[in-house]
Amino acid sequence: MKKLAVLTSGGDSPGMNAAIRAVVRKSIFEGYEVYGVYQGFQGLITDNIEKLELGDVGDIIQRGGTKLFSARCPEFIDAGVRKNAIENLSRRGIDSLVVIGGDGSYRGAERLDAEGIMTVGVPGTIDNDINGTDFTIGFDTALNTIVDAVDKIRDTATSHERTFIIEVMGRDAGDLALWAGVAGGAETILIPEDVSDVKAVAERIEAGMNRGKKHSIIIVAEGVMSAGECGRELRKYINVDTRESVLGHMQRGGKPTGSDRVLASRLGAFAVDLLKDGVSGCAVGIENNRLTETSFDEVFAEDHQIDRVLYKLSQELSI
Numbered sequence: 311m312k313k314l315a316v317l318t319s320g321g322d323s324p325g326m327n328a329a330i331r332a333v334v335r336k337s338i339f340e341g342y343e344v345y346g347v348y349q350g351f352q353g354l355i356t357d358n359i360e361k362l363e364l365g366d367v368g369d370i371i372q373r374g375g376t377k378l379f380s381a382r383c384p385e386f387i388d389a390g391v392r393k394n395a396i397e398n399l400s401r402r403g404i405d406s407l408v409v410i411g412g413d414g415s416y417r418g419a420e421r422l423d424a425e426g427i428m429t430v431g432v433p434g435t436i437d438n439d440i441n442g443t444d445f446t447i448g449f450d451t452a453l454n455t456i457v458d459a460v461d462k463i464r465d466t467a468t469s470h471e472r473t474f475i476i477e478v479m480g481r482d483a484g485d486l487a488l489w490a491g492v493a494g495g496a497e498t499i500l501i502p503e504d505v506s507d508v509k510a511v512a513e514r515i516e517a518g519m520n521r522g523k524k525h526s527i528i529i530v531a532e533g534v535m536s537a538g539e540c541g542r543e544l545r546k547y548i549n550v551d552t553r554e555s556v557l558g559h560m561q562r563g564g565k566p567t568g569s570d571r572v573l574a575s576r577l578g579a580f581a582v583d584l585l586k587d588g589v590s591g592c593a594v595g596i597e598n599n600r601l602t603e604t605s606f607d608e609v610f611a612e613d614h615q616i617d618r619v620l621y622k623l624s625q626e627l628s629i
């Protein structure tokens with residue numbers, strides 16, 4: 311019987327459980343024996359691998375986090391360490407692997423594929439920073455978590471006539487900041503894909519205040535600077551009552567949205583389809599609502615780009 315394994319790696323993201331469920335159920339549907347690797351690449355090295363049955367992935371589609379746990383495992387860069395991981399799979403007769411994770415996890419997945427384990431990547435990260443897909447699993451949930459926080463902060467910003475600086479995650483990508491800024495009606499969105507001119511931001515806030523505007527929301531992506539740094543910079547140019555709010559890891563938790571559950575289900579099952587057809591060394595994605603596969607080489611070829619049209623719109627709407 312063909313054997314396939316699945317793992318989650320890197321920062322967890324809401325919807326990873328739905329993706330695990332899809333991989334497991336689709337694999338069994340296709341006649342595979344399926345294994346769960348616990349703690350990402352770490353579990354491959356330590357041989358933390360268990361056979362999964364249909365019932366093992368019941369009652370998880372609605373849960374945040376990952377049933378298989380996740381880890382950052384820096385030593386996986388070492389080919390000698392990976393050899394041990396591959397041996398742990400081969401000993402069980404497992405020749406196919408689904409890696410659910412972000413861009414870093416794809417690096418490990420690409421290596422495993424080159425070294426003899428047929429591997430497909432599924433984009434699971436809140437950062438939305440992966441080429442070959444319009445959306446990553448968890449992005450929509452994190453976006454909604456941020457928007458909810460922004461709405462709440464706006465209430466108190468209005469009452470106290472303050473400028474709030476809200477720092478959001480995204481590592482080197484500005485997608486969460488941009489989408490949350492548009493959805494939350496932020497006055498300013500600072501993303502790493504553009505030059506951040508805090509003096510110009512201060513001038514805009516001042517102009518707004520002169521027009522009678524009482525409060526302001528600035529969303530700053532963590533890849534630009536911290537909320538604290540942004541506040542200090544801003545106060546160099548204007549005398550404004552600011553408060554900073556770092557949303558932190560709450561952005562990674564919570565029930566996945568319906569969209570993330572459906573996306574995870576589609577992508578997880580598609581990854582199994584590809585492996586069944588002998589296709590590997592690639593990542594699955596969704597582009598214009600169509601399921602696509604993109605070779606790891608192509609995924610890595612260029613830096614992830616922000617949606618420039620949406621960014622321009624955000625500027626037009628926040629004057």
Ligand SMILES: Nc1ncnc2c1ncn2[C@@H]1O[C@H](COP(=O)(O)OP(=O)(O)OP(=O)(O)O)[C@@H](O)[C@H]1O
Pocket residue numbers: 319320321322351381382383384385386387388411412413414415416417418419421434435436437481
């Ligand atoms: N060059 C590489 N070679 C082999 N493995 C790698 C490489 N880069 C990263 N990895 C593995 O992938 C793991 C996850 O990578 P990383 O911490 O960048 O998270 P990610 O998958 O990008 O997810 P997220 O950004 O959402 O946290 C690393 O801890 C490491 O085990």
Ligand SMILES: O=P(O)(O)OC[C@H]1O[C@](O)(CO)[C@@H](O)[C@@H]1O
Pocket residue numbers: 321412435436437479480481532562
């Ligand atoms: O949970 P950790 O290891 O602190 O990592 C935080 C990072 O992980 C992410 O949440 C997901 O990549 C980033 O947005 C953030 O920079």
Ligand SMILES: [Mg+2]
Pocket residue numbers: 320412413414435437439481
């Ligand atoms: Mg990443």
